[in-house]
Amino acid sequence: MNRNKNQHKQTGWLFLPMRCAVLLITATLTFSACGRPDISGDVKSLTAANPSLTASANTLTTTSAPLAATNTGLTNPTTDRGARVRSMQLVTTTTGWVLTDKRILWTTSGGREWAFMTLPQEILPTMVANIFFLDVSQGWIVVMPSPTTSAGQTTIKVLRTHDGGKHWLTSTVSDKQAEVEAVSGNAFIDFIDLQHGWIMLPSLSSSNFSIGSLFRTEDGGTSWSEVAAPSGDAVRFTSPSDGWAINRPRQQLYATHDGGQHWQPQVPLTTSGVIGQPTYDLPTFTNTTDGFLPVTITRQGQTAVAIYVTHDGGQSWSTATAITLPVPVESGVHIPTAVTDANTWIVAPPDGKIHRTKDAGAHWQEQPTSSPLEGISAFSFATTTEGWAQRFNGQCAQAKTHCSIETEVLKTSDGGQTWTSALSITTPN
16 A cells, blocks of 8 residues: 555544534444536636745754653553544554543454554653554654643653663754744654654644644654744655645645745635635545545535646646535534545545545545544555544433533444544543
8 A cells, every 4th residue: 555645544632622413323324426516617627826934944853762662451442431543543454543532442353453552651641642653563652741741841742662661762852942832742753654744733823823843854754844834733654855734724725845845825726706714624646646645525505525636746736526514514524534545535524424435526425324423533545455544432321411522443444445443532522
């Protein structure tokens, strides 16, 4: 499986706000094709425009001797009450991790059994902002300062392992007092190989803004340099030079071709001059030239998810397909998608009825499930067939009382046709 396609496993690294949805049980299953909306022909290409964002200089290098840590004991995460699933990644067909409020869970059996990863003693689970594993051995963890850290001694660090978490090395990403105090506590990580990686640190701001600091490493995480940040949202790179970023409040897509030193907005052009309001996802590339860009478009009471394709590394995009959602969503709402290969794409609208195409959008089918899978927020696919989905589900035993929130990791072994639960944690609300 090409590394570019699996960079983020379809936004599995995003820390998304918890959304509650009432689980609807149905006894009938539908299997239908979805037509293409009339707005799919409005957006034909995306090209770079407008002035670029320029990087500032800041390089930090701090390393220490390996810190011992081991994967210990099997645990039953379903009884881990009071926690919630924050992020997840299926690294291989059998190996993956899940970050909860209380611990890092690790599986080598595809989710049938779980162990918990013990971090160095001074690192509390609540300090972990995000995790990324390139393979079963090579991984990185962003660590925020402890709330008890004295003023003037705060640092944002990265732990890195070369043996699956048995030992860790540490380096400093930022020790700027103002910068550390401004971060939201979340982070986004992307590595394309053992040397080149990026960390986005979102800053605290209102929902109308997305601000952050972006750092780059060219030595596997030993040292980090600050580059330009077009937003505080996730980034995805396809090479040491080429990368993509989104700014959700501005509903804007950016591209860089110098590793993050400069970013250019990608502006949609249309044949009629009028389009709906776009909400961009990060593109997925199956190789250095062929990529797929999901865009949710809302216009005149309709919502569609369009998939754009590029065959020149993102210099230009054209519409491949668009699927109209049966229930429209508000402008700016992110619809989770997954591109598992050049022809197989998955869309998970809020109504829980997953749609899937196996022929690059020529036909869409509603996947039969035992019940609607409402509340899916992210996908992570290791191969075309093996994948995970992160899901939030709110339930109340009575009207607005005795409520609970279930966070769940679903798994599929047939490319998203069927889903079963790999991990479920219930939190009283």
